Amino acid sequence: MPIPHSAFIVRPYEVKGDIDFERVERELIRPAMENANIRGGPAKDVLVAGNIQRDMFLSLLTADIVIADISIHSPNVFYELGIRHVLRPRHTFMIYAADKGEKHPFDIQQERYLAYDSRNPQECVDLLSRALADSLRSERPDSPVFAWLQGLREQDVALFLRSIEDKDFARQVAKHEGAAKEKSTEEPEKKRHMADLRLLADDVVGRPWAVVGLKRIGEILFQLKHLAFARAVWERVLERFPDDEDALDRLSTLYNRAGLIAESDRLVQRLLKLRDDSNPQFAEAMALHGRNVKQLWQSDWAEKPADGTREDTTRLAIESPRLFDAFRAYDEAFRGNLNHYYSGVNALALAVIIDQLAGRHPEPWERGYPSKQAADSALRVISERIGQLEQLVRASLESSIYLKRQRGGVGTEIRKPEWEEATEAEVICLTSPDPDRVARAYKKAAQASPFVVDSMRRQLRLYQALGVQAAQVDAALRELGEAASSEDHVTHVILFTGHMIDSLDRTVARFPPACEEAVRREIGLAVEAIVQWMEAARGAGTRLTVRGLAGGACGGDLLFHEVCRERGIATDFYSPFPPTDFLPGSVSFAGDAWVRRFYTLYDTTPREGRPVLQDTKAMPYWVDGGKGYDIWVRNNRWMLYHALALGGGQATLLALWDRQPGDGVGGTEGMVRDAERNGMEVRVMDMEVIRASLS
Numbered sequence: 001m002p003i004p005h006s007a008f009i010v011r012p013y014e015v016k017g018d019i020d021f022e023r024v025e026r027e028l029i030r031p032a033m034e035n036a037n038i039r040g041g042p043a044k045d046v047l048v049a050g051n052i053q054r055d056m057f058l059s060l061l062t063a064d065i066v067i068a069d070i071s072i073h074s075p076n077v078f079y080e081l082g083i084r085h086v087l088r089p090r091h092t093f094m095i096y097a098a099d100k101g102e103k104h105p106f107d108i109q110q111e112r113y114l115a116y117d118s119r120n121p122q123e124c125v126d127l128l129s130r131a132l133a134d135s136l137r138s139e140r141p142d143s144p145v146f147a148w149l150q151g152l153r154e155q156d157v158a159l160f161l162r163s164i165e166d167k168d169f170a171r172q173v174a175k176h177e178g179a180a181k182e183k184s185t186e187e188p189e190k191k192r193h194m195a196d197l198r199l200l201a202d203d204v205v206g207r208p209w210a211v212v213g214l215k216r217i218g219e220i221l222f223q224l225k226h227l228a229f230a231r232a233v234w235e236r237v238l239e240r241f242p243d244d245e246d247a248l249d250r251l252s253t254l255y256n257r258a259g260l261i262a263e264s265d266r267l268v269q270r271l272l273k274l275r276d277d278s279n280p281q282f283a284e285a286m287a288l289h290g291r292n293v294k295q296l297w298q299s300d301w302a303e304k305p306a307d308g309t310r311e312d313t314t315r316l317a318i319e320s321p322r323l324f325d326a327f328r329a330y331d332e333a334f335r336g337n338l339n340h341y342y343s344g345v346n347a348l349a350l351a352v353i354i355d356q357l358a359g360r361h362p363e364p365w366e367r368g369y370p371s372k373q374a375a376d377s378a379l380r381v382i383s384e385r386i387g388q389l390e391q392l393v394r395a396s397l398e399s400s401i402y403l404k405r406q407r408g409g410v411g412t413e414i415r416k417p418e419w420e421e422a423t424e425a426e427v428i429c430l431t432s433p434d435p436d437r438v439a440r441a442y443k444k445a446a447q448a449s450p451f452v453v454d455s456m457r458r459q460l461r462l463y464q465a466l467g468v469q470a471a472q473v474d475a476a477l478r479e480l481g482e483a484a485s486s487e488d489h490v491t492h493v494i495l496f497t498g499h500m501i502d503s504l505d506r507t508v509a510r511f512p513p514a515c516e517e518a519v520r521r522e523i524g525l526a527v528e529a530i531v532q533w534m535e536a537a538r539g540a541g542t543r544l545t546v547r548g549l550a551g552g553a554c555g556g557d558l559l560f561h562e563v564c565r566e567r568g569i570a571t572d573f574y575s576p577f578p579p580t581d582f583l584p585g586s587v588s589f590a591g592d593a594w595v596r597r598f599y600t601l602y603d604t605t606p607r608e609g610r611p612v613l614q615d616t617k618a619m620p621y622w623v624d625g626g627k628g629y630d631i632w633v634r635n636n637r638w639m640l641y642h643a644l645a646l647g648g649g650q651a652t653l654l655a656l657w658d659r660q661p662g663d664g665v666g667g668t669e670g671m672v673r674d675a676e677r678n679g680m681e682v683r684v685m686d687m688e689v690i691r692a693s694l695s
Helices: 021-035 052-062 075-087 121-137 144-148 157-164 167-181 187-203 210-223 227-240 245-257 261-274 282-302 310-319 322-336 341-360 362-366 372-408 418-431 435-445 450-466 470-480 513-537 556-566 579-586 592-603 631-646 668-677 687-694
Strands: 005-010 038-042 065-069 092-097 113-116 488-498 542-550 571-573 651-657 681-686
Touching (some): 005 021, 021 038, 021 065, 021 092, 052 075, 065 121, 075 144, 092 121, 157 210, 167 187, 187 227, 187 631, 210 227, 210 245, 227 631, 282 322, 282 341, 310 450, 322 341, 322 372, 341 372, 341 450, 362 372, 372 418, 488 556, 488 631, 513 542, 513 556, 513 651, 513 681, 513 687, 542 556, 542 631, 556 592, 571 592
Parallel strands (some): 651 681
């Protein structure tokens, strides 16, 4: 769900000057805002208990766009418009009733605005929708203050938003972060906390400080390596703030890891426009570009058919101009920040590759230069740079290790940090003629975490494929050993959603009690089909676990639990609130037999397999997830995110649905729509077809 833009409407109230301003908002401004995915209102809608002026100033500062109706000479309107023009250079849009003919104040007569007819304001809805969307995209200042006073600095809205983030919400985020990072927390429980963090990102999209919370959650999910959830959260931040450096940085990395190299580099180029080489973060951005180019270079030779010899592979590798482009990007990054040893060791690695491959294949190297002398000269520069980079990277590593130990204080372990130790081993591998020395370095580095060891192994495989430092690479790989060959394990989650048994007073049938056995049979067939599909799709040596996840409402939910358990499939019992609050509206109305079935299933579910979303029916006060976001929508998304997290993306939504709109928000229709939006496979059991088969 795209995060909506926020608006503050500045206008007169009631009827003034023969203009019904309530009607103008109702028939023109509101529909145009909805078309452009903008939320907000005038002061009378957003002001809460407290200092009225403070809330008005807050809205004028933080709103993505201010819509000002200047049809009459209202002191309040022009006072608030002037404040906005001083605070923000752009995204202020004026409208006025052209049929009333009042002249604008001289100071703003040259500014852009939209004229409407106060007798038929609805006629301009489409025009205003497009104008608001264009204004939000525009980078041209529309404030006369900023237009005339060149060099005036805009207020740092993000800094201010951090100061007003809700403290209870921040504590919720910190609670889930701490639990997910705790070493003693079991893996399924970690995943549940990550799913809860993803839900918190939905909870606050309408709050003024939403972007602050989104960035906090996005960074936590990134560090916890739940990349799909992190990407979804950071994309929302970028929608709202297209030049946010944190979002550009993180998303470029996330796109790179997803194999979306073109999209990644598009964001890197935007990031580089915001950072020059005097910026400490320039190196990180340029290194991201280098990584993208390096991956494209690898695809130039790794994916092409070869004659089966290493010579053919290395010829293709040196022929690609992307090899030198990647080296140049990493080298420029390191020159910009000598503390950024990551870019330095990558520049060193690519320089060694160029030096050795060009020596083996001089012809393709020379073709990139106007003469043999120019090619030889360029190669000499590369060779000299190898020596320089070796010394500089070593110094950078020493500095990094020293600073980490200083920050750690007295008692910090003597052993080097694992990434620095791994990088030092790689420098030795690239520059030392002695395989035994390389082996000793990698023997120490092999004590690092599996993630770091796998990273070292991948880099060594690259050198091995190209025949670079062959004896040294073989010695290093012997010390690291082969990757663990334990059997792969895949968990596939079946998330169920569907109709409850019809109540006695329901006028339009959806799930009549007479259909219960037919529905049970259809659920059983559907579950078996999903299991067979997953069994056929799993790779050799991969163990499959199928797990069910559903609520506890009478009808489809409880039937799903029963059907799964009859087939030996464990299920988790998810509830929006405790049974005492849940049963009256979702189970008890169907009779005591359904209540007994509920408790039979609930009581035999392990405690960790029956989580509760919230303790009461009332939503947390800081929740503002947008139009139609109620407890049932929140509950659906909570379950959906848990299914995706627990299944590592391997999840299917099984829906018992008559394909008709629900009685309200948060029903089966909404769950299907949210699942499709999140890329989940959806299988529908058509309740209308089941009913028809029994008639």
